[in-house]
Amino acid sequence: RKEVEQDPGPFNVPEGATVAFNCTYSNSASQSFFWYRQDCRKEPKLLMSVYSSGNEDGRFTAQLNRASQYISLLIRDSKLSDSATYLCVARNDYKLSFGAGTTVTVRA
């Protein structure tokens, strides 16, 4: 079973739209969670950490449900620059386990 599973998409949305997607993780002992974004052939860039209480960073909102082992990301008022692959990540001690990514394309 994969450690982190994501809907690969693609999610194709117009500028200004709201898009939401999620992932599930298999290891209930995972200690913390993150969303990274990755542009084509570039390094993963940390978008935000995800907390149990839910957290917001500008147009981005992340939620964690430990009982269901489920993490979500919502992007409001999408910009063209939000087009990327979003990676759901779980941390166990020193190791980050990455999902395969959800591709989002924002069109003008």
Add this chain to the structure above:
Amino acid sequence: EPEVTQTPSHQVTQMGQEVILRCVPISNHLYFYWYRQILGQKVEFLVSFYNNEISEKSEIFDDQFSVERPDGSNFTLKIRSTKLEDSAMYFCASSESTYQASYEQYFGPGTRLTVT
């Protein structure tokens, strides 16, 4: 803003050769990592390093691989006797700590390794 740097950006080598990939982590960070991403696949953990020793490694990180912090700034990944399947993007990352808010890992731009 401090960042992780990696050299070279692209390395081409012949099967069976040894390569050394170099990284300069963020200066106040204490934990260092190597990940790899084969084209079209997900990012995979290779190894973590703290206090001059390996703290965790994956099944991928076999005897062919080694890591070293040869001085106060560089962190290297050596791959002995490269194989075709070692072709991938190799990312170095660092974090301040593994506790609370400082455990966030920041990635370098990667070295694309091509084994021919």
